[in-house]
Amino acid sequence: MTHLLALAVLIGIFAVGTARSVNLGLLSFVGSFAVGTWVFEAEVEQLLAGFPANLFVILVGVTYLFAIAKRNGTIDWLIEGAVRSVGGSVAALPWVVFALSAVLVGLGALSPAAVAVIAPVALAFAVRYGINPLLMGLMVIHGSAAGNFSPLGVLGVITNGLVESAGIPGNPKVVFVSNLVFNIVLAAVVYAAFGGVELLRSRGRSGPVSTITDEDVLGSGGSGGAVQPSSGRHAGGAVVAPAVEVGARARRDRIVTLSGMVILAVGSLAFDLDIGLSAMTVASILALMSPDVAKSALGDVSWGIVLLISGIVTYVGLLESQGTIDYLGREIADVPLPVLAALVLLFVAAFVSAFASTTGILGALIPLSVPLLAAGDLGPVALVAALSISASVVDTSPFSTNGALVVANTPEAESARVYRGLMTWGFGLVLVAPVVTWAIFVVPGW
Structure with a gap:
């Protein structure tokens, strides 16, 4: 229940911040404080452990x-x-x-x-x-x-x-x-x-x-x-x-x-x-x-971008440290059909990587794919290729390091438009890349 609540808060941060034009990083720091203190009962050091120094x-x-x-x-x-x-x-x-x-x-x-x-x-x-x-x-x-x-x-x-x-x-x-x-x-x-x-x-x-x-x-x-x-x-x-x-x-x-x-x-x-x-x-x-x-x-x-990225990554880091990402992995493993479980795995890879470390999410999800591969219905090389692509192409998100660097170096007059463009393209890939890579690599059973 605590993991679902933490994920719901993350969704709420995006909804409120977008509707009210409030810096998402500021709201994310508040979310880290509230969720970490009253949901996970974590110490202050744990709340800020995910701060991307x-x-x-x-x-x-x-x-x-x-x-x-x-x-x-x-x-x-x-x-x-x-x-x-x-x-x-x-x-x-x-x-x-x-x-x-x-x-x-x-x-x-x-x-x-x-x-x-x-x-x-x-x-x-x-x-x-x-x-x-x-x-x-x-x-x-x-x-x-x-x-x-x-x-x-x-x-x-x-x-x-x-x-x-x-x-x-x-x-x-x-x-x-x-x-x-x-x-x-x-x-x-x-x-x-x-x-x-x-x-x-x-x-x-x-x-x-x-x-x-x-x-x-x-x-x-x-x-x-x-x-x-x-x-x-x-x-x-x-x-x-x-x-x-x-x-x-x-x-x-x-x-x-x-x-x-x-x-x-x-x-x-x-x-x-x-x-x-x-x-x-x-x-x-x-x-x-x-x-x-x-x-x-x-x-x-671009101090506003620095605040935005730091806050979002800090909150996602809190979710990782409290086992919310592992919770998602276990839920995926319970999906009855391996081919559908692989699709869910690809969506998790794309979504989490849009905010956090691509290396980190691959490090978490490649081991989680072992039970799926044990069934013998999926090609291991094809699944790894699909995971790798789904987790890395979403680095165009403005919440990833690469996307943040682009926004931060864009002239101020264009930064808002570029931020929105990266948001649209990046999260479009979060939805599209898993489906495309799944259809190309996983479904054929290579």
């Missing part, structure tokens, strides 16, 4: 660093270079960020680390060239998801290890290729649905560059303050890219910023350094160099 530092550190990079003009440098790298084809940019995310994750980067590095630049492309930011954000996330189950990838290694330890027959290549193809198809749908076709029709290419003067970069007082770059624009079907004519101080700040971003990427991807703390370190160095820019950039951090 690492995710909090990632969101604040990365968004603050890239806010500084936007303010001092470094993002303009990256935009110009990226557009030139694809021959000026704006229509190719979403696929460039998709491929880059997939390669990084497939080679061993953590998915949130890759998204944290690529999403801010990708969304800056969107602003500069009039691309739908939802399109760019989804392409980054699905790109990272496409590389998730590479035999070299972190999630692939973990999943394959779980399969082996549970005594389930496995085939890492099948799981990887299945997930890769699934995400490429989703990316094609995203591209067609959110503005990619219009980009192809416009055939936008980078044209002559506009000018960013020293006064633009340094501010009217020449103090090295916030950058006000001229915007890229469509002119006769061409895209006008920003120029990078800057003074010595601004050039120094950009070089240091870009170097810091490279060090951040290499440190997190190659040496497994914490992405959030590394970003904080780089941001601190830049703040010491240009205090005025850093001070103005602090207001660009």
